[in-house]
Amino acid sequence: MQDEAVDSSDSMNVPDIVLQSSSPKLSQKQDYIFHGGRRHVRPYYFEFIAHVNKRWTGKTIVDLFADEFKGRPRDYYVGAVKSGRIKVDGETVPVSYIVKSSQKITHFLHRHEPPVMTDDVEILLKEPDVVTVCKPASIPVHPCGQYRKNTVVGILDAEHDLGPLFPIHRLDRLVSGLLIIARTAAKADFFRQQIEGGLVKKRYIAKVIGVFPEDEKVVDANINYNGSEGRSTAEDASSSGDDKKVKGKPACTKFTRIDTNGTHSLVLCEPVTGRTHQIRVHLQYTGHPIANDPLYLTQHVDDLETKIAKRIDAGERKLVSPEDYMYSSEDFSIDPMCTNCPKLIPQGYEEHDEALWLHCVRYSGTGWEYECPYPSWASLALPFS
Structure with a gap:
């Protein structure tokens, strides 16, 4: 239920709820709590809006939520419908109500966002129509899924009063580095035309398992993204017979080894196309996946490398578990x-x-x-450095 989302200023017939004041800003400085090396968002009231699609039509309002949004128990949705936090076409309905096609459903809730590992977003260059930043890992570029304020555009709005913003390319949440953001729609269109025209060259670096080949390696393998699993696979078109249809979209990435210490290699990655998880899955295809990739490593290596990466991050940032947070009424009010x-x-x-x-x-x-400058993990002086 996230095709539309707006702050709500309606009363939900629940006592002691204090709504956010309406503001054109996505985020403000006071919206954040810093704990254990992470940036948290103070929980806030929010209204999700969606319209009944074909799959939802004919379900009871409670069954719809219990089946489609499994993050909360069924009893919660029963209570939310009864209290009017979930409405259909702006009206409170009984829990047995059967929804109809195209009806507007709203869900007013106390929203908690996941934390991110950043104090701020470093601005590299600020011009009248462009700003470039070094995006930290763990933070999405723009509002999506569970994230709204804990995003690059949200933090830039809160900490640097920058907005509206138009990111001209995207980086996955777990990826760090250069992010170019237009400050006007006209500049965004200028970049878009060059990207669509194939005039933009992109460079990334990755730290991978093993000794990567010394000579430049070009991977030309289709990328097939599975949305339900949230991961991609690669298939070489030249290895398929004439009677076998190759899945996915054409994709090409050039790789060049920068350095190696015998355990890991630092690799320059130059994607020619832009498919979902392209660099990650093409590196897996070469037999040298990113050394701490939770999706594209074999299980036994994944466990080892994830522990190593987590230990390094914790050591560098003095991280403590978010589970160690002790509630304080000064931080936010509990919603019953x-x-x-x-x-x-x-x-x-x-x-x-x-x-x-x-x-x-x-x-x-x-x-x-x-x-954008190289990150600290790009050093290969010691294994697992």
Whole structure:
């Protein structure tokens, strides 16, 4: 239920609820709590809006939520319908109400966002129509899923009063590095035309398992993204017979080894196309996956490398578990119906899934070039450094 989302200023017939004041800003400085090396968002009231699709039509309002949004127990949805926190076409309905196609459903809730591993978003360059930043790992570029204020655009709005913003490319949440953001729609369109015209060159670095080949390696393998699993697979078109249809979209990445210590290699990655998880799955295809990738490593290596990466991050940032947070009424008020309170973090948050050894270092096009410094993990002086 996230195709539309707006702050709500309606009364939900629940006592002692204090709504956020309406504001054109996405985020403000006071919206955040810093605990254990992470940036948390103070829980806030929010209204999700969606319209009944074909799959939902004919279900009771409670069955719809219990079947489609499993993050909360069925009893919560029963209570939310009875109290009017869930409405259909702006009206309170009984729990047995059967929804109809295209009806508007709203869900007013106490929203908890996952934390991110950043104090701020470093601005590299600020011009009248462009700002470039070094995006930290763990933080999404723009509002999506469970994240709204804990995003690059949200933090830039809160900490630097920058907005509206138009990111001209995206980096996965776990990826760090250069992010180019237009400050006007016209500048965003300028970048979009160059990207769509194939005029933009991209460079990333990755820390991978093993000794990567010394010579430049070009991977030309289709990328097939499975949305239900949240991961991609690669298939070489030249290895398939004439009677076998190759799945996915054409994708090409050039790789060049920068350095190796015999255990890991630092690799320059130059994606020619832009498919979901392209660099990650193409590195897996070469037999040298990113050394702490939670999706594209074999299980026994995944466990080892994730523990190593987590230990390094914790040592560098003096991280403590979000589970160690002790509730304080000065931080936020507990909502009696909320299934997350009194914790700061939402249910289902996975602490280890925070960073990836993949970093964007340069974007260039016709008449422009932007760069970002290398991250600390790019050193290969010692194994697991």
